Amino acid sequence: xxxxxxxxxxxxxxxxxxxIIKCFEKVSSEDDFSEKSFNLTTQAIRYNxxxxxxxxxxxxxxxxxxxxxxxxLCWCEQLIIENxxxxxxxxxxxxxxxxNLSCCTSAQEFSLTKRVLERDAKNYYAxxxxxxxxxxxxxxxxxxxxxxxxxxxxxxxxxxxxxxxWNQRFFIVSQRGRTDFPLxxxxxxxxxxxxxxxxxxxxxWNYMRGLLQTFGSKRLWQFQDxxxxxxxxxNENNNRNQHIMAFLIDSKIESVLDFCESNEFxxxxxxxxxxxxxxxxxxxxxxxxxxxVYKQFYYDKIMNRKEKNDVSISGGVTQDETWKGKFxxxxxxxxxxxxxxxxxxxxIEQKIKKKVVTKKKQKNEKEKPIHLGTSILNELMDKYNN
Amino acid sequence: xxxIDEDFIDHNKNNKNNHKKxxxxxxxxxxxxxxxxxxxxxxxxxxxxxxxxxxxxxxxLRMSGIYWGTTCLDIMGHLDKLDKKSIIEFIKNCQCKKSxxxxxxxxxxPHILYSLxxxxxxxxxxxxxxxxxxxxxxxxxxxxQIDGSFFGDKWGEVDTxxxxxxxxxxxxxxxxxxxxxxxxxxxxxxxVNPDGGFGSKPYAESHAGLIYCCVGFLSITHNLxxxxxxxxxxxxxxxxxxxxxxxxxxxxLPDVCYSWWVLSSLTIMGKAHxxxxxxxxxxxxxxxxxxxxxxxxxxxxxxxxxxxxFGIGAxxxxxxxxxxxxxxxxxxxxxxxxxxxQAQILEY
Numbered sequence: 001x002x003x004x005x006x007x008x009x010x011x012x013x014x015x016x017x018x019x020i021i022k023c024f025e026k027v028s029s030e031d032d033f034s035e036k037s038f039n040l041t042t043q044a045i046r047y048n049x050x051x052x053x054x055x056x057x058x059x060x061x062x063x064x065x066x067x068x069x070x071x072x073l074c075w076c077e078q079l080i081i082e083n084x085x086x087x088x089x090x091x092x093x094x095x096x097x098x099x100n101l102s103c104c105t106s107a108q109e110f111s112l113t114k115r116v117l118e119r120d121a122k123n124y125y126a127x128x129x130x131x132x133x134x135x136x137x138x139x140x141x142x143x144x145x146x147x148x149x150x151x152x153x154x155x156x157x158x159x160x161x162x163x164x165x166w167n168q169r170f171f172i173v174s175q176r177g178r179t180d181f182p183l184x185x186x187x188x189x190x191x192x193x194x195x196x197x198x199x200x201x202x203x204x205w206n207y208m209r210g211l212l213q214t215f216g217s218k219r220l221w222q223f224q225d226x227x228x229x230x231x232x233x234x235n236e237n238n239n240r241n242q243h244i245m246a247f248l249i250d251s252k253i254e255s256v257l258d259f260c261e262s263n264e265f266x267x268x269x270x271x272x273x274x275x276x277x278x279x280x281x282x283x284x285x286x287x288x289x290x291x292x293v294y295k296q297f298y299y300d301k302i303m304n305r306k307e308k309n310d311v312s313i314s315g316g317v318t319q320d321e322t323w324k325g326k327f328x329x330x331x332x333x334x335x336x337x338x339x340x341x342x343x344x345x346x347x348i349e350q351k352i353k354k355k356v357v358t359k360k361k362q363k364n365e366k367e368k369p370i371h372l373g374t375s376i377l378n379e380l381m382d383k384y385n386n
Numbered sequence: 387x388x389x390i391d392e393d394f395i396d397h398n399k400n401n402k403n404n405h406k407k408x409x410x411x412x413x414x415x416x417x418x419x420x421x422x423x424x425x426x427x428x429x430x431x432x433x434x435x436x437x438x439x440x441x442x443x444x445x446x447l448r449m450s451g452i453y454w455g456t457t458c459l460d461i462m463g464h465l466d467k468l469d470k471k472s473i474i475e476f477i478k479n480c481q482c483k484k485s486x487x488x489x490x491x492x493x494x495x496p497h498i499l500y501s502l503x504x505x506x507x508x509x510x511x512x513x514x515x516x517x518x519x520x521x522x523x524x525x526x527x528x529x530x531q532i533d534g535s536f537f538g539d540k541w542g543e544v545d546t547x548x549x550x551x552x553x554x555x556x557x558x559x560x561x562x563x564x565x566x567x568x569x570x571x572x573x574x575x576x577x578v579n580p581d582g583g584f585g586s587k588p589y590a591e592s593h594a595g596l597i598y599c600c601v602g603f604l605s606i607t608h609n610l611x612x613x614x615x616x617x618x619x620x621x622x623x624x625x626x627x628x629x630x631x632x633x634x635x636x637x638x639l640p641d642v643c644y645s646w647w648v649l650s651s652l653t654i655m656g657k658a659h660x661x662x663x664x665x666x667x668x669x670x671x672x673x674x675x676x677x678x679x680x681x682x683x684x685x686x687x688x689x690x691x692x693x694x695x696f697g698i699g700a701x702x703x704x705x706x707x708x709x710x711x712x713x714x715x716x717x718x719x720x721x722x723x724x725x726x727x728q729a730q731i732l733e734y
Contacts, residue, residue, distance in 0.1 A: 014442065017442065017443075018442060021442070021445075025493050028493070029493060048443055048446075050443075050446060051445070051446040052446055052490075052494075052495070052497065052539075053446060053489075053494045053495050056495045056539065056541060057495070059541055087543075091543045094543070095541065095543075122638070124586075124590075124591065124593065127591065128585075128586065128587065128590050128591075131587075131589055131590070161636065161637040162637070163591065163635050163636040163637055163638075164591050167579075167585075167589075167590075167591040167592070170579075170580065170589075171589040174589060201637075202624060202636040202637070203636050203637070206580070206581045206621075206636070209580065209581075210579070210580030210581065211580075213580055214580050284662075285626055285661065285662040285665065286623050286624075286626070286660060286661065286662075288659045288660050289619075289620060289623055289657075289660040292616075292660070296616070
């Protein structure tokens with residue numbers, strides 16, 4: 001294993017290789033661009049195709065010598081098939097092809113990557129190379145994008161969790177442009193179908209979210225079919241898959257912040273319960289993330305209210321009573337910068353702590369009813385202090 | 387900076403079972419303690435046998451190998467185990483007089499990857515003045531393309547790794563003014579994917595190693611505000627598998643080197659606490675080779691110096707005792723970096 005370059009082909013003649021290196025150093029230092037040097041690079045690459053110097057010198061020679069691009073592409077293809085994890089051979093092919101486009105066809109290039117992907121379905125270079133082919137030939141072959149879509153579907157059907165194939169699909173939709181709404185709708189349906197087949201498949205969820213965010217101009221809570229599916233799974237089938245729960249959390253948060261919830265208070269409680277469950281039961285590894293999600297949501301909700309000059313927060317705790325008095329001034333002066341919010345994670349906690357202490361004090365002094373909003377905060381603080 | 391690794395080889399090529407997730411088998415007895423002494427010996431002796439076949443075969447990345455070794459030993463507090471003088475001599479011989487760039491080895495062609503490794507080593511030894519810094523700066527400048535991207539060498543292919551290398555070299559040598567930083571940022575941001583992550587080029591699949599390069603790039607150029615921090619940090623913390631190890635992209639096997647690339651990115655974004663640090667520590671230590679020292683990519687495999695550096699680096703970020711603090715942006719000892727350059731790090 002050469003530091004992750006891939007398995008070394010077992011070579012018995014290390015003396016032979018040492019001789020080649022010596023010759024190579026001589027011809028490359030003398031800029032000897034002869035056919036003999038060219039053949040030497042062929043030999044040298046056979047022994048050690050990971051050495052970038054051999055490839056660079058070979059290209060220097062090709063600049064100066066007349067050569068048959070078909071032969072060069074063929075030779076390179078062999079190397080790629082032998083070791084598809086070596087980016088040097090992929091790069092070389094791309095460089096030679098770009099210099100000799102008249103000698104290439106998209107069919108030939110696709111065929112090479114297909115051979116590689118059939119053995120290694122997630123080969124990063126092969127998928128990236130296919131994008132190069134599409135970008136290079138799409139104007140002369142309009143069917144390329146449709147063909148590629150079908151190609152990715154084949155790989156997704158074989159392995160629903162092939163993230164590279166999903167990524168390629170997104171690339172194709174991007175090429176079609178943002179205005180192809182029927183395509184986006186079709187793809188959302190495709191994503192939903194695959195989500196139903198394997199709830200835990202991160203790729204399908206990421207694809208769905210990417211489509212909605214980039215092309216759909218839609219919010220998560222507007223994807224009714226998926227909402228229905230997730231609610232049904234969660235409520236009727238007791239499905240506690242992380243991705244389903246994450247989607248429920250994110251879509252509910254969006255709908256509350258978009259003021260699209262008829263019963264905001266109930267949804268807020270649900271969001272809290274879901275985040276709590278994720279942090280303490282279903283995704284303990286990432287509990288700090290889920291705590292953050294709830295805190296961020298609560299902060300955003302409050303900032304939303306300020307912006308809308310809405311004096312009532314659900315549960316009956318009025319803005320005037322609670323925020324203005326003690327920290328209202330501070331909040332008013334804070335600029336709403338999502339990146340500052342991130343850094344103020346701890347200071348929000350401090351603000352909430354202060355508020356709870358104040359409330360408790362008030363309770364002791366006078367029997368004031370504790371509004372539901374405050375009790376959620378109390379619970380929150382109890383949980384986070386444990 | 388070379389991390390093209392086994393990740394690109396799908397170990398479960400024939401896995402037709404769509405519901406089976408990728409994980410390592412952790413039934414065997416695995417190491418639970420980190421024996422630093424043995425690992426120090428492993429790194430110090432690495433590459434000592436010049437007749438070793440592997441030594442000859444890996445000549446083309448010698449400079450990076452030395453960077454991995456020096457950083458590793460310095461973090462473990464034993465930089466003295468290497469011969470500073472001969473290393474500096476070696477680096478001087480690797481600078482190409484024509485282009486100013488630095489090669490992996492004497493009489494090899496220069497490349498931006500090895501230029502960075504050389505600069506990192508010289509910073510550790512406080513010997514930057516041993517090479518021609520302005521010439522190196524010009525070399526990096528010559529590799530920037532019209533769209534702001536960078537070639538790796540004059541023939542080049544474009545890759546976001548090279549954007550990171552370029553700004554890292556120029557930051558450490560105080561020559562950032564030589565390139566069009568705004569254009570460079572524009573290019574890197576054109577590689578952002580809807581999941582918040584980055585690939586090697588626009589529309590390329592998000593990959594943890596490339597995310598480290600782009601987040602590191604934005605950290606160096608003080609442009610972290612351009613990130614969708616929470617989204618990317620969530621994608622990164624989803625890399626953690628039940629074993630505690632981290633993978634590089636969805637449904638791939640965990641690998642010790644991702645412990646570095648994922649954790650350093652999260653640290654730069656102030657979100658390192660979004661993964662389970664204790665479990666990750668367990669995984670990294672389970673990748674230790676108890677016979678020879680050093681870390682391998684996953685439990686039970688052969689160790690190598692590449693994975694050893696990133697295992698140690700991640701343990702340092704996790705606050706492991708007896709390890710010096712490592713800088714998450716440059717992957718170098720913090721005490722060295724803090725004297726030279728202040729990258730942007732988001733607060734916890």
